[in-house]
Amino acid sequence: MIERSMVKILVLDDESFMLKLLARMLANQGFTSVTLCESGRAALDRVDGVDIRPNLILLDLNMPEMDGIEFVRHLVERNYTGSLILISGEDERMLQTVEKLVQAHKITVLGHIHKPVKPEALSTLLEKWAPSALDSPRTAQKVYGAEEVRAAINNGELVNYYQPKVTVATGKVAGVETLVRWRHPVHGIVPPDQFIGVAEANGLIDDLTRVVLTSALAQAKAWQEAGLTLRVAVNVSMDSLTSLDFLDFVTGLTAKIGVPPQDIVLEVTESQLMGDARIPLEILTRLRLKRFRLSIDDFGTGHSSLAQLRDIPFDELKIDQGFVHRAWTVETLRAMYDASLALARQLGMEVVAEGVEDRDDWDLLLRTGCDLAQGTFISRPMLAADLPGWMEGWQERVRNGFTNDITR
Ligand code: C2E
């Protein structure tokens, strides 16, 4: 039995009699927090609201202004962490497709109900509701203010984690990707998804990139001095590339610390709002001239496109994890994985597959000749101090052909 008082329900349907009917059914089943909305706009205002943010939405697909699918897209933009129940008069196949579509956005769908709605069908789905891991105490931390993020950057609360990138054919560790975390004095380790967006939206991303890059370069130097040859990758959002200062900063710092530019990889993602593309293009091209390596990140997703590939001289292409994990068995994913790999090959780029989570993923890379792999099968991101120990274990696993792995 679920705790009914915890469920904050929002019902969105353009027909007012349906709203009343559903409200009655919900009340009969003991749900007390129920908000009714007749339009997607009104519902989004509730989702944006501070007081009662819904954690379960009953969504009608067929609505005249904003339809249900468009509404879901807006939920994704808002990082909605609750669940959904789809309601529609459409046929089963259509409902299944929409359910997949929503799940692909990482939103939990408890199921779908055909109209006319039967109370039993509704109660069966409602019983499946569970508080989302993201929805519990962490949601409160989910949205940080610009000032908090600014302070974190200035007070040295950002810590670099590093995730290995390994050569598939040999198992050799080729490099690491720097992934920033925020060591929050109260909330502990906060993942980047919870503050990078805030930094980008508030003109702080440039400062953040500089802090991350500075420690990554120092670390690269330390590894170099310890006899480890590792390429160190840093994430750079296009937002940091709007002023030529960035170019001077990167080249100046690299020279000062004394790391060869060929060992520095800049993983570039396109930002939501691309203004004048000439400056980023100039910066990237000049960095390439100075032998920094450029990588196109999240290739295949909305923010990383063919046009970028045409316009910018990238050395490396990272196939987004959404096309890698389980590509060995899901036909659509496989088609996209193969196409990305072929494209990179044809353009003479090195290919990294992200999201390699298990042996089956790894084997696909091996069979298809992908250059580099990154993902939890190899290692999660870790502190620099943990890298040498991890490397020993990894080399052991490679030697044994992963036969002693317990996880599958
Ligand atoms: P990204 O650049 O695509 O980084 C890969 C993300 O996938 C990382 O998440 C990593 O921890 C995660 N990951 C690694 N292996 C696996 C796997 O096998 N399966 C799955 N499902 N995920 C895996 P993380 O560290 O939370 O970073 C999220 C995003 O935040 C990064 O995505 C990157 O876009 C951004 N980011 C991180 N550090 C920085 C930074 O210093 N600057 C900027 N601008 N963005 C950063």
Ligand code: CA
């Ligand atoms: Ca990246």
Ligand code: CA
């Ligand atoms: Ca990526």
